[in-house]
Amino acid sequence: MNTNKHEIEALIQRGESVSLEFKSDLKRLPDRELVAAVVSLANTDGGDLLLGVEDDGTVTGLHASHLNVLGIPxxxxxxxxxxxxxxxxxxxxxxxxxxxxRVPKSQQLVSTSDGFLVRRRLKFDGTPEAVPFYPHEFIQRQSSLGLVDPSAMVLEEVDSGQLDPLQRLRIRSAIKKYGGEQSLLALADDELDGALGLCRESNGARHPTMTGLLVLGTEELLRAHVPAYEVAFQVLQRTDVKVNEFFRKPLLETFEEVDPLFKVRVEEEEIQVGLFRVPVPNYDRRAFREAFVNALVHRDFSRLGAVHVKITDDGLTISNPGGFVEGVRLDNLLVVDPRSRNPLLADVIKRIGLAERTGRGIDRIYEGMLRYGRPAPDYSMSDEFTVSVQMVNAAADLDFLKMVVEQEDKLGNMPIDSLIILSRLREERRLTTADLAPSVQKSETNVRITLEKLVETGFLEPHGTGRGRTYTLSAALYRKAGKKSEYIRQAGFAPIQQEQMVLKYIDAHGSIKRADAADLCRISPFQATRLLKRMEKNDLVKPVGQGRGTRYERK
Structure with missing residues (x-):
């Protein structure tokens, strides 16, 4: 791939970042520094190293010994x-x-030939720097790449006899309560430990894995061997702290103590939908359970910091140390294959029944917000060090909920894609396929298929054709909600009405541009172009000028 002049200048204009490094070559950059810069990029996210550019973006060029770039690879x-x-x-x-x-992202730790191991990170001022890769960070990096499972490591310094047998009763109780693998209930304690991977043989003795310690360990063992493990539950009203509890107990026991603290803060009302009374909680219990369990299971145990559950006037926030695992980003959160930083721990929690067994717990979190007409869960505060999800404490849209419940009664559960589309149209009224694709995180083709299914079931109405085709909630939905006039405003006007509006605008202002027509008739710029061309063909208007400055007058 060849880089043109405009592309390279655009790169330099962006300035240095985690994936872009500038290196001066005026005095010939030493090989050791060049190789170290490449290693730091490879150990982070890969990227580009521009040799011959100063830190401030000034191009000073290559040293004579580097003009033949074929020797660099x-x-x-x-x-x-x-x-x-x-x-x-x-x-x-x-x-x-x-x-x-161009430096690829390495799928394993890379060092210089003399053992120099570095990575890139952002400083507080937003500029990048290369820092040493310390030994305690190795397992964290390999875990994020899916090369090792920290939760499956055997802790030979702990004997299985030191574990708390009462925690096995909690496992059995959770299996019954949450619908886990019933076959596990018939196993003896040692067999249960083996089947779940909680203990393993090593050097002729049984020792717990990291997962076994987290599930069966005592509080003293956890403090000694997993010092980073902690859970905080906080309730704040404005600046007043109402609840501030910290837990270092085994994982299931911690869940059993935090869950009631959350449930007493769930307030419910009920609405009548047909023959059924439907509860409307301020926080969905299943969404909370999935988000909280995700934070417990997918956290980075090598990084200090607690799993935080915080309830404020604005809503519920759950965060955990450690960013998204390799391959998971904000823009693919809904569609990426399920993966975990701690696969064995995640598997145990699924088999017990605490977490969604398909690995799509994120769908349940979204469903717990969207089906009540509330905003989607917000992961935007997540970064490379923390995953944070906020569930806003917004009033439920009861008309929207009735619509969802009626559909589920007829056709079964509404897919998450449909909920996202209906939620956005409820807020923004009129959107194209291209507008909706980023929210659904699928291709426009897949989104279009979902949209047309919603049209067939009577939830949506299409307007226009081709790329300019837009969608609104249907007249039936607006009618059920008692918002008939709002439907007319969002659905727009008939073509003959649009023509009359354009002519009246011209009479008042002398001419009209495409953007004015789109705003006047509440249609897309593409549809406004078609409207004006049709009026020109019918001898109603004539174009004046060319290109972007074209305006239309009465003919």
């Missing part, structure tokens, strides 16, 4: 362990030559 491969394969191309900017070194 073998140099880097020979001086990295394991070898990093980079692509290098020479580019021109402001009349000077620079080298663009």
């Amino acid at each position: 073998p140099l880097i491969a020979n001086k990295t362990n394991p070898a990093i394969s980079v692509r290098v191309e020479k580019c021109e900017s402001t009349g000077k030559s620079i080298a663009r070194i």
